[in-house]
Amino acid sequence: MLKKISWTVNGTPVNLEVDVRETLLEVLRNRLGYTGVKKGCGVGECGACTVLIDGTPIDSCIYLAVWADGKDIVTVEGIAKNGELSKVQKAFIEEGAVQCGFCTPGYIMTATAIVNSGKKYTREEIKKELAGHLCRCTGYQNIIKAVEKAIKE
Amino acid sequence: MYNFEEYFEAATVAEALDLLAAHPGLTVIAGGTDVLIKMHHGQLERARLLSIRGIQSLQGIQQMDDGTIVIGPLATFSQVINDQVIQGKIPVLTEAAASMGGPQIRNVATIGGNICNGATSADSAPALFALNARLRLQSRQGERVVPIQEFYLGPGRVDLKPGELLTAITIAPADYQGYGGRYIKFSMRKAMDIATLGVAVLCKIKEGSVLADVRIGLGVAGPTPRRCPAAEDYARGKTATPETIKAIGRLAVKSTQARTSWRASKEYREHLVAELTRRALRAAISRAGGEGIA
Numbered sequence: 001m002l003k004k005i006s007w008t009v010n011g012t013p014v015n016l017e018v019d020v021r022e023t024l025l026e027v028l029r030n031r032l033g034y035t036g037v038k039k040g041c042g043v044g045e046c047g048a049c050t051v052l053i054d055g056t057p058i059d060s061c062i063y064l065a066v067w068a069d070g071k072d073i074v075t076v077e078g079i080a081k082n083g084e085l086s087k088v089q090k091a092f093i094e095e096g097a098v099q100c101g102f103c104t105p106g107y108i109m110t111a112t113a114i115v116n117s118g119k120k121y122t123r124e125e126i127k128k129e130l131a132g133h134l135c136r137c138t139g140y141q142n143i144i145k146a147v148e149k150a151i152k153e
Numbered sequence: 154m155y156n157f158e159e160y161f162e163a164a165t166v167a168e169a170l171d172l173l174a175a176h177p178g179l180t181v182i183a184g185g186t187d188v189l190i191k192m193h194h195g196q197l198e199r200a201r202l203l204s205i206r207g208i209q210s211l212q213g214i215q216q217m218d219d220g221t222i223v224i225g226p227l228a229t230f231s232q233v234i235n236d237q238v239i240q241g242k243i244p245v246l247t248e249a250a251a252s253m254g255g256p257q258i259r260n261v262a263t264i265g266g267n268i269c270n271g272a273t274s275a276d277s278a279p280a281l282f283a284l285n286a287r288l289r290l291q292s293r294q295g296e297r298v299v300p301i302q303e304f305y306l307g308p309g310r311v312d313l314k315p316g317e318l319l320t321a322i323t324i325a326p327a328d329y330q331g332y333g334g335r336y337i338k339f340s341m342r343k344a345m346d347i348a349t350l351g352v353a354v355l356c357k358i359k360e361g362s363v364l365a366d367v368r369i370g371l372g373v374a375g376p377t378p379r380r381c382p383a384a385e386d387y388a389r390g391k392t393a394t395p396e397t398i399k400a401i402g403r404l405a406v407k408s409t410q411a412r413t414s415w416r417a418s419k420e421y422r423e424h425l426v427a428e429l430t431r432r433a434l435r436a437a438i439s440r441a442g443g444e445g446i447a
Contacts, residue, residue, distance in 0.1 A: 001160055020160040043190045044258055045345060056231075059257045062189045064155075067206065110256065131344030132255025 005069040010078025024060040036076035036105040047133030050106035076105035088150045097146035099137030159201035179203040186262040220326030226265020245334030249280040252338040271309040278378035279353035282370030285328040289321040305377035333441030335433040350425040354433035375410035402431035
């Protein structure tokens with residue numbers, strides 16, 4: 001059950017034949033090598049596989065790759081520009097919002113969408129926006145601080 | 154890789170209806186946040202999918218000239234939350250949609266899917282029950298309109314006949330104009346959790362403090378979402394006092410068939426029905442313009 005799709009991944013146009021049963025996560029990781037997209041729970045609960053589709057965060061584990069036809073996909077590999085980390089990535093480093101790092105790429109993607117929205121957020125609102133992610137190491141506080149910092153900058 | 158046997162895509166309603174007629178037993182998939190997860194858990198063996206996500210005419214939310222609000226079944230929860238018409242006219246549905254899942258799920262999960270999968274815990278259901286939402290169902294034989302209260306047949310079972318597709322969710326102006334509403338979801342976590350109980354109350358006030366109309370929608374208070382006719386009948390025409398509001402909450406329990414699950418006992422759920430109906434009604438009264446009562 002193969003189908004051709006044309007899409008942009010991290011700014012690069014890609015033409016690819018995918019199996020309609022493949023998830024976006026699998027195609028990004030296994031076929032295109034974007035291993036920053038992590039597979040955690042596989043059912044949209046942990047958020048580790050979050051990527052941006054046309055700027056919107058989604059769980060790539062419960063999204064079929066064929067649905068990405070014609071869309072613009074950004075993974076964590078795509079947000080540093082010319083070797084310089086994005087302000088979200090820098091804020092995560094500066095606030096120590098990382099421990100094992102497995103959840104980080106997903107968090108970075110949602111945080112990027114939050115920062116790109118240009119809206120003002122209270123701490124409660126930031127928590128709500130990050131609610132689709134699980135982190136078992138940092139205890140969330142540093143992640144929230146990093147997002148606050150990235151919004152300010 | 155998911156384990157499904159066939160995959161069809163439809164670009165128009167007519168195409169979808171033709172495919173449904175030609176291939177009986179297809180599972181309709183829209184956002185996928187329910188169907189794919191079921192598949193992941195092995196609950197949908199050898200499924201054959203029909204994706205309707207590309208059908209433009211099933212997208213969008215609009216208010217017609219006569220005031221009727223028409224919600225496309227493919228509207229995502231995020232679209233429902235951010236929609237100006239819904240925020241302005243039926244904010245109880247905004248509250249309900251905002252309580253569902255987490256942001257990534259709300260960005261893809263559709264309101265049509267939430268209804269059609271037949272879950273009693275569907276976060277949109279109590280609000281749509283209280284709003285007297287009507288469902289437009291289309292097949293190659295024609296169209297019929299079913300009140301949402303009659304759509305749920307049992308756990309996971311809805312009145313979608315073979316070959317039928319949900320094409321619109323409509324709410325009539327008489328069912329929302331002048332009403333105040335409130336949805337309260339009770340769950341163990343503030344996000345990413347299934348409701349232990351969901352209560353949506355809509356109410357209209359006359360003469361400052363008289364309950365002209367009260368409509369109560371409940372989720373997880375029985376095998377299907379439901380309304381509370383005994384409590385609603387009692388409420389009509391009563392002056393809103395703390396005592397009547399409490400009595401309405403207690404009467405709402407009469408319409409439930411709560412059961413014990415690992416999430417909560419039957420007794421606890423009944424307690425929640427009484428208490429949360431009371432709280433939601435108080436808020437709805439205040440939003441309906443009830444003056445300093447309750």
